[in-house]
Amino acid sequence: MRATRAIIHLERLKANLAEIRKKIGPKTAICIPVKADAYGHGAVRIGIAAIKAGAKFLAVASVQEGIELREAGIVAPILLFSLPIPEELEDVVRYHITPLVPDTEFAHLVGKTAERLGEILPVHIKIDTGMGRIGCRPENILDLVEVITSYPSLHWEGTATHLSVADSLDTDDRAYTQKQLQRFSDAVDALCQHGYKPGILHAANSGAVVLHENSYFDMVRPGLLAYGYPPIPELAKTVPVQPVMELQTHVVFMKKVYPGEAISYGRKWQASQETVIGTLPIGYADGLPRRLSGKLSLSIGGRRYPLVGRICMDQCMIDLGMDSPVRRWEPVTVFGGTEADPTAAELSELLGTIPYEITCGINKRVPRVYVE
Template identity: 60%
Template sequence: MRATKAIIHLDRLRGNIQAVREKIGPNPRICVPIKADAYGHGAVRIAVAAIQAGAGYLAVASTQEGIELRDAGIVAPILLLSQPLAEELPDIVRYRLTLMISDADFAAEAAAAADRAGDILSVHLKVDTGMGRMGCRPGDALVLARHIGSQISLKLTGTATHFAVADSAKPDDVLYTKEQIHCFQSVLEEFRDSGVNPGIVHAANSGAVVLHGDSFFDMVRPGLLLYGYPPVREAAELVPVEPVMELRTHIVFTKEVFKGESVSYGRTWQADRNTILGTLPVGYADGLPRSLSGRYSVAIGGKAYPLVGTICMDQCLVDLGPDTDLKRWDEVTVFGNGGSDAADVADILGTIPYEITCNIHKRVPRVYVT
């Protein structure tokens, strides 16, 4: 196996699912997002582990992601979160994916595809309460629900919305999320007053699971929490979770460099003393961002050592110090395992942990710890 590998702790995933269950109570279903290869963790293995841990639904972003799970033998409901092309509808019907509907025109196209297949397609209605991305206007939701109900080949099995700032504890953002919840509740009341069954009602992402207990409804869709990162650090203790992924590699070469010598592309680093450098077989093609060059330290034997020089496509360099006893083949933790984690990397780069784990390339082997 390659020296650089991603260790995926399925035991931690199960623990994180249990932590969410304890927060939301026994009744709401848990929908686990498996999109983007389960945020870089490996779609099929994460899906199986999540189902075994009690997840009732899975969610993907593309038709192909859903097909991958079906081809692996997964029979649990799979919700397609993003808008597909009309030409994908035959596969959506064939593989029994649950379609998210935002407008009547696409609902009609979906119904026609299901008609041609002689099948009934399960759909969830998406309401835009303030995210501004997908979904119908709240005032149009009842008409759309009735339109779906009029199609004999469609079955309305759920109603959903998505929050824009539920992961923020700022007063204005909390108020905005409360307004989204109230708007959504009004749509649901209108459905029920009109005799429309909304099916499984779901809205809560990770931030809402932590901060907005009135958003749980029939199902929650936490992503960040389940993969081990609190969406609101000030409230991390409310749902204690552990990072599921860690990235490890090994020192594969060492050499002495002398004061004044430069290394790597662009000569961005020069030694200020005689020292020993280690070469690590991990670079930006593996998902270690080039923009971390000169800004990050890895852990070896529980101690931090700085990366020096420009991170290359396949390799980078670490300063081991002038009097090191470290040697070739010693293991290195890039992130995880009690040291810096993907959230720390994200903080340096001004992004989110999702982007870090999603960018760990598939050429990096995944090793699953059960």
């Protein structure tokens, strides 16, 4: 096993889903997004663990991601969040992947494909209530429904929207989210008034789970929360969760350096006093962003040690000082260990991004180790 590894704590995933369940109540279904290889955690293992923990749906962003789950033996419903091109539709039907349908043109394409293959494909209508990405306008929903229901090859299973600022405490953003939810409810009411049954209603992402209880409907789609990061740090205690991924490496080399000696490319860091430098076999090719050079401290035995010099492609260095108890070969936590250790949220804050970008960026060459 390589010194640098991503430890995936499946027991934490189970605990996170239990906390989400406490928040949303017993009747609301849970859909777990496992797109982007479950945000770097491993889609198949996370998908199986999530289903065992009570999730009813999984969700992906590409047809190939859905196929991977099916070929691994997963039979649970799989939602396809992003739109496939026409050439992919046969695989959508053959592998029973449930697409979001945003317009009549796509509805015709999907319906004809399923009809030709002799299949009945479940679909969910996507309504754009203010995200501005994909989806039909609320005022066009009846036209879309008429097309979908004209195809015996399509089973209208659900109706969805997506909230763009549900993770914000800003007064205007909270009002905007409520406006989106009202648009969604109005569209659903219009469907019901025309005698249609809109199926499973879902809108809530992680932010909405925490902040907007009227967004739960029949199903929620928490991503960030499930993987262990509060979408609204100020409300972290509302749904207490733990990071599922722990990125770990080891000290593989130690050497004493003297005042004025430089470390790593560019000689950007020089020792101001005698110290001990530890070398770690992890770099930006593994997913430790080069922009964190000189900004981050890593954890060994619960104590933090600063990264020094530029992060290299495959290695980086930390300043252990002269009095450190650290010994060669000891494990180092980059993020996601105990409460004393850095988190992906800490790394993302240093970079001005979000925790997803950190976990998604952990390269495939870093082995995943699953802990039940």
